[in-house]
Amino acid sequence: MQQTEPFVFNSPHSGRVYPDAFLAMSRLDRTSIRRSEDHYVDELFAGVIQLGAPLLAAQFPRAWLDVNREPYELDPRMFDGTLPSFANIGSMRVAGGLGTIPRLVAENMDIYRGRLSVEEGLSRIERVYRPYHATLRRMIAQTHVQFGKAILIDCHSMPANIRVAGGNRRPDMIIGDRYGVSAAHDLSHAAVSILSSLGYNVVRNKPYAGGFITEHYGRPARGLHALQIEINRGLYVNEDTLEKTAGFDLLKADLGEFAGEMMAHVREDLGDDRLAAE
Template identity: 85%
Template sequence: MGDAERPLAGSKTEASHAIAPFELHRPAQQTQPFVFNSPHSGRIYPEAFLGMSRLDRRSIRRSEDHYVDELFSSVVQLGAPLLAALFPRAWLDVNREPYELDPHMFDGALPPFANIGSMRVAGGLGTIPRLVAENMDIYRGKLSVEEGLSRIEQVYRPYHACLRKTIAQTHVQFGKAILIDCHSMPANVRVAGGNRRPDFIIGDRYGASAAHDLSRAAVSFLSGLGYHVVRNKPYAGGFITEHYGRPGRGLHALQIEINRGLYVNEETLEKTSGFDLLRADLSDFAARMMAHVRDEAADQRLAAE
């Protein structure tokens, strides 16, 4: 997958010790104005965390974006970096504000700057999640405030610092940066008003996080590969898409949601026979997106001459 940068663990949380919390896979030379990010595919579960949970080892994995980092691994060979979490979403969700915290989960008072009233906190899906998919409670008891804040300071903040730096370096090098935030969704997801399950959902915060041309191209290329693709419903993009997408400044962010039924058995969590085909199609998709942006830049240069 190319050279991987692993930050030193050094965390006081139970996820530290010898395991780095994330990896940045870089090509030998970055040749594309793209950054790919897989924040929810981490599957290293600390034993101490599992001991705090009321869920078994399979149930606690229900909220993973299973193998999404592997599905997009080819982008490194295509000339773009890929940041991938190794820690699980059930332990810490970096696709949230840094302090979206549920006060009922902790045995002490949260700091006054914590956002305790967000809809995501109310739904049990804050920065430190209370639930995994299917509304299953994660913890047997309450967490210490110190433990929760330590996860944010020791893992959340370094993760976003790495992502922010990678995007900034890309922007400086190419004059633009296009973040593709990579996720998966349950196979039973439906779009309101329709009975057909989408294979992909492209989210651009209803046009606020990326240029329309990029969103349109993403939908077109995936549709051309034979997939059913919708835009923004029911997933328009989370915190990462909203936070990093500034199209007026040449910073674009698209979220891509992949139907898990295409490539994984949601009961056993094993890859199915569709995995390799999907990975090849996503490599094709990424290459087409890169060519589209390259051709568009060439057309703009010609128009300026």
């Protein structure tokens, strides 16, 4: 494709190719192990390619390796052996079972029958995690060189029962910008406004403000902006059968319109200088 817009889209959790060796290690059946997928998010955003923006999508499942974590957020309880000294074994995500090599899928279900070898965990990071981030980093850098700015949209889905703290409100979408740190305010405001105008209930940063990818790649002062979008799965998928529902096609069309309007907003309303400087 020819890139004509300063956007990069990324879907790090939609992978659904489960290695046989991994399934053999797991205590979960083939449906349960998919509970932490961002189901079909890569397909929901596939239209951005025709709009002139690249889309990077993981093929490997999040339950096997989570690239929206630091490279070595590892739980020593999962491994038969000693982790390297540089591993981050004390993060909140590790404590919650959701490190780089996750211990749990959604609903707190243990993935593995037994412990993994340290070599197995480190091999996934070296063979897959590092090349994935090298590719994403290159795409963002090339975009920045070509356009003088780069806007990363990190695409995710969330369970249908998610509520905003302090009420019973169930958002359709959540825009995360690390509480204003990872992207210019104009971009966050535009994203919320565009999605709201399409009829969706949209909130910002709560309960999802953005993960490692949003935090790591968002550098607004350098013209590098990162937004995370979380989409309520109840809009488009049956969470019991994991099959698409009748809402899928409408949502996909709306997300294509959202992407196009975001591109137009950057192209027409903000201009190079403002986005590069904020």
